Amino acid sequence: AQSVTQLGSHVSVSEGALVLLRCNYSSSVPPYLFWYVQYPNQGLQLLLKYTTGATLVKGINGFEAEFKKSETSFHLTKPSAHMSDAAEYFCAVSRTAGTALIFGKGTTLSVSS
C-alpha cells in the first residue's frame, strides 16, 4: 500500500537557521508530490508541488523541495527560518489508483528567537 512518512513529528530551529523537513513516500510509479502548511486553527495551504519536469521545486515563502526518485524522497527546505514559519507541515502524494491524496502525519515546526 502507498504510504507517506514524515521523519520527526517535531522540529525545532532557531530564527535564521536552515529548515529541513523530511518526507519519504512509497509508490510503484512516480507520483505527484505536495507540501502543505497549516497555521493554528486554519485549513491547509499549498506550499509547493511537483508533477513533472524540474525536480527542484520552489514554493511560497522561500520554501523549496527536491524530488529524488532514487531515494523516494521529497524533503522541504528553507535557507533561513523566520518566526512566522512556525506551523504544521504536511507532505502528500497522489494515489496511483483513483483520486485523492495520501497525507503524512505532519511535522510541527517551532522557531525560536
Added chain:
Amino acid sequence: DVKVTQSSRYLVKRTGEKVFLECVQDMDHENMFWYRQDPGLGLRLIYFSYDVKMKEKGDIPEGYSVSREKKERFSLILESASTNQTSMYLCASSLSRVGEQYFGPGTRLTVT
C-alpha cells in the same frame, strides 16, 4: 482565488445526534473531499466525490455518509454522533483527480 467555505468553525453536539457539516466551493471543481484530522494521525480521507451524486469511500468511512446534490456543495453527515467522532473536519476541492487540493478552514466538532 479558490474559496472553500465550511458552515461552522466550531460545533458541539450530543451523542446520538445527527450532524450535518456543509462545504461549498466556488471554483467549479469536479472533485470534493472530506478529511478528519487528529493529532499524530495527520489527515485521513473519509469520503470523496468526483461528480454530482457520485461518491466513493475513503479510508475511514464508517459512521459517516455524504451527499452531493449540487456541484459546489458537499455535505458530510454523522448519522448518530459518537464521542470518538470528536475531531477537526476538513473539506477540500480540486480540479483534477490527482492535482492540488484547496482546503476550507475546518470545523472543530466536539461530541459530548
